[in-house]
């Protein structure tokens with residue numbers, strides 16, 4: 541049975557002047573590890589707090605395990621909240637971890653069993669008696685997670701729990717956290733500002749904007765098939781080209797040609813749902829653009845070039861960012877594209893050099909209706 545269902549959840553503040561969450565419908569299944577991504581102020585924290593019962597929705601219902609809990613207090617929901625600032629007290633690790641069970645008056649044997657289990661899961665069983673003053677952020681968050689597990693909650697709600705960790709520690713800890721969640725069979729919802737973290741360890745990602753859910757999908761699906769320019773761009777920069785549909789073949793062969801602005805530059809795509817002459821935006825990921833030296837012999841290769849949109853270009857810039865080699869290339873019409881290749885790339889291309897570029901239409905090219913305001917659509921804030 542699905543564990544968490546939100547029905548038409550809306551939360552407004554200031555007598556309705558601020559709509560923090562707007563008519564959200566969402567199902568999260570038992571055992572899922574779900575991430576919420578979105579720009580600052582889009583309603584992520586408000587949504588988490590509403591699910592956990594820390595705040596009441598203005599409209600809508602929350603069902604846990606099929607039961608409507610909208611009016612029930614947080615402590616009745618079997619949900620534990622893990623905070624970004626840890627919320628750890630200057631008392632022993634053990635006391636931090638078992639605090640809630642003590643307050644709720646559980647008997648001692650039960651508290652000891654739960655406390656030991658939780659500290660073992662996060663790897664702090666040897667340090668139960670220590671007072672965590674001066675501890676690193678990673679260890680402090682371990683206590684926060686142990687406390688959540690200790691409470692017996694089946695659902696973990698985490699608001700940027702790795703946000704204040706050193707990036708390297710955070711990148712390692714994310715896997716540990718995933719293992720803890722999966723081993724303990726918890727359902728977890730986590731807000732992060734780190735797309736890479738969500739893509740790496742999340743079962744599903746929810747992308748929010750302006751209080752609404754734009755898309756909910758697996759990381760792979762979201763990355764390959766974003767349902768909007770905003771989602772695609774948010775999940776790791778898109779190259780954007782503006783154009784219009786200038787040719788649609790009869791239905792035998794569903795090719796569509798898109799002409800980009802300025803001098804002629806056609807891009808051939810799969811069938812699209814747009815009309816002739818309609819303005820569109822073409823989006824391509826930097827790692828999906830091929831580049832070849834000018835003298836590359838296409839005929840000598842076994843690739844079926846018909847499926848690849850080839851075009852002439854020139855290298856404008858070239859630089860290394862850690863493990864990646866970045867080229868900025870300029871098309872004949874003046875548009876520029878960002879191309880990302882592995883640090884060790886088979887062609888040695890120099891700035892100023894003429895090259896051939898290629899985009900594989902079937903898989904690597906997304907076509908979107910031209911938005912009302914392209915700049916706003918691409919704005920990640």
Ligand SMILES: Nc1ncnc2c1ncn2[C@@H]1O[C@H](COP(=O)(O)OP(=O)(O)O)[C@@H](O)[C@H]1O
Pocket residue numbers: 553554558559560578579580581582583584585586587
């Ligand atoms: N208690 C509150 N009173 C008034 N406005 C609030 C309150 N909490 C959040 N908001 C507003 O609701 C919107 C969403 O906030 P929040 O959920 O914190 O976003 P996020 O976590 O995505 O950054 C913002 O415009 C914020 O200013």
Ligand SMILES: [Mg+2]
Pocket residue numbers: 584585586699
């Ligand atoms: Mg927030």
